[in-house]
Amino acid sequence: MPIETTVSVVAAAPHDAELLAVPYSPELDPQLAADLPVPVAALFAHYEAKGEAGEIVEVPVVRGDAVGRVLLYGVGDSSPRALRKAAAALTRRARGRQSLTVVLPSGSSSAFVEAALLAAYTFKIGAPGKLSVRELVLVGGDEAPVRRGETVAQAVALARDLANTPASVKNPAWLAERAAEHGVPVRVWDEEALAGDGFGGILAVGRGSVNPPRLIQLSYAPSGATKHVVLVGKGITFDSGGLSLKPTENMKTQKTDMAGGAVVIAVIAALARLGAPVKVTGLIAAAENMPSGSAQRPSDVITHFGGRTVEVLNTDAEGRLVLADALAYADAVLDPDAVVDIATLTGAVTVALGRHVGAVYASSDALAEELVAAGQASDDRLWRMPLIDDYTPALKSSVADLANVEAGSTYGAGSITAALFLREFAGKRPWAHLDIAGVGRSTVDDGILTKGATGFGVRVLLEWLTQTP
Ligand code: BES
Ligand code: MN
Ligand code: ZN
Secondary structure, eight states, rough: OOOOOOOEEESSOTTTEEEEEOOOSSSSSSHHHHHHSOOOOHHHHHOOOOTTTTOEEEEEEEETTTEEEEEEEEOOHHHHHHHHHHHHHHHHTTTTEEEEEEEEEEEEEHHHHHHHHHHTOOOSSSSSOOOOOEEEEEEEEEEEHHHHHHHHHHHHHHHHHHHHOTTTTOOOHHHHHHTTTTSOEEEEEEEHHHHHHHOHHHHHHHSSSSOOEEEEEEEEEEOOOOOOEEEEEEEEEEEEOOSSSOHHHHHTTGGGGGGHHHHHHHHHHHHHHHOOSSSSOOOEEEEOOSSSSTTTTTTOEETTTTTEOOOOOOTTTOOHHHHHHHHHIIIIOOOOEEEEEEEEOOHHHHHHTTTTEEEEEEOOOOHHHHHHHHHHTTTTOEEEEEOOOGGHHHHHHOOSSSSSSSSSSSSSHHHHHHHHHHTTTTTOEEEEEETTTSSSSESSBBBTBSEEEOOOOOOHHHHHHHHOO
16 A cells, blocks of 8 residues: 555645644744644643654644644754654644644755655555545645655555565565566566576575566666666565474564565666666565475575575575575676665574664675765664674585585674675675665554564665765
8 A cells, every 4th residue: 555645735824724733832823823722832831741853732723613733743853853753743643634734844844754654654454444644734845855755755655565465465476567567677587587597596495485486677777877776685575484494473574575675676666756867777586485395405505696506504594595696697797886785684683783773784885884874864774784704604515605504603693694695696896785684674653664564775775876976
């Protein structure tokens, strides 16, 4: 379900708005102040409100014969972060209502709109829950940043929708069909084409499922582009672990194991609308990781695109196997200036960084700095993690070029060793890897987050691809 709230911009607040939100300030607009039953300072004192971001004081006001409501909302220090928090609180408060009119605080209206809409996102199969506010009327916003915020939010919503879709519906072929719906040229490798071109990692992971794997390529190529970026997304439509089967508790969240792939689809779909000047090729390595009589076994040796062999010691470390093929293909065939992969790769990254900050690993300091800065600006926060060379022996195999996991437990550092594995396939080009296993789904409905898939990665990548020259 895309976000169904419509957004319009008006010059002045209609005096009769049923639900009117106004940023809290001691010097309130006199006309509005006249509507309030008591002076605004007294109201705030009464509710012990401080004007912090996310705080809302709701006041009934007379509207002819009826009662309207004014929401006095705090904006804290008015930073983009505070404005996002304020905006999310407002649309959450307006759930179930027809219309919300918001007098915008001065500052970033793009971040405000984006957060207001993301907090209004819902995903429900069956009888609808409390509907999000139907109409958001913004007073005093500039059209261009408002529309940018809306486009970004819709892109995040698309990534959430794809990841929230149950795996009984969402298999690799389904994902390829969804990728083709955005007016961007698509190339899809089916299982035969994958075999023909030597994508042994994607095939090995997909072997256990009745739903065969796919490699999906999307191409956004604006005229005059001078830079070419490849985005690689992990597209495991369900990760049971394979023969290295996960326990139920860990398995039941794994329909979102294609969140990275969903982000790549959503970003590329939004680039044209945002007028990004960069050529971007998306690769989504899609497979369903299932146990069966045809599944790969722990101890199998597979051959990746480009000829490197890998001993599969744990079939649950499948993300790196599908990504390795796509990274090797990008390096050998697509000639990019930079490669960024995004993947719900390891449970270990959640131990390190938790559920609010994603990990970025990079072979290039400049690329890492750009991504961290874009993360800060877009609110998809990233923290740079180290590629510790001393840990590379963890990936040694006695029978193949590499092992997909450490045979023993000398090194630990599961997110780092996974990144080191990927680095082997990325070639010598600037490469970054985003491990979003911790931030890819939310356990709570809070602020801009809704329970389930978060769409983390869409905002930082859109920011990066539309800001860098
Ligand atoms: N898809 C999982 C990682 C994951 C875990 C994502 C929890 C989201 C929430 C990945 O394929 C996986 O199973 N990783 C293993 C790697 C291990 C076998 C080396 C893990 O993290 O346990
Ligand atoms: Mn796994
Ligand atoms: Zn996985």
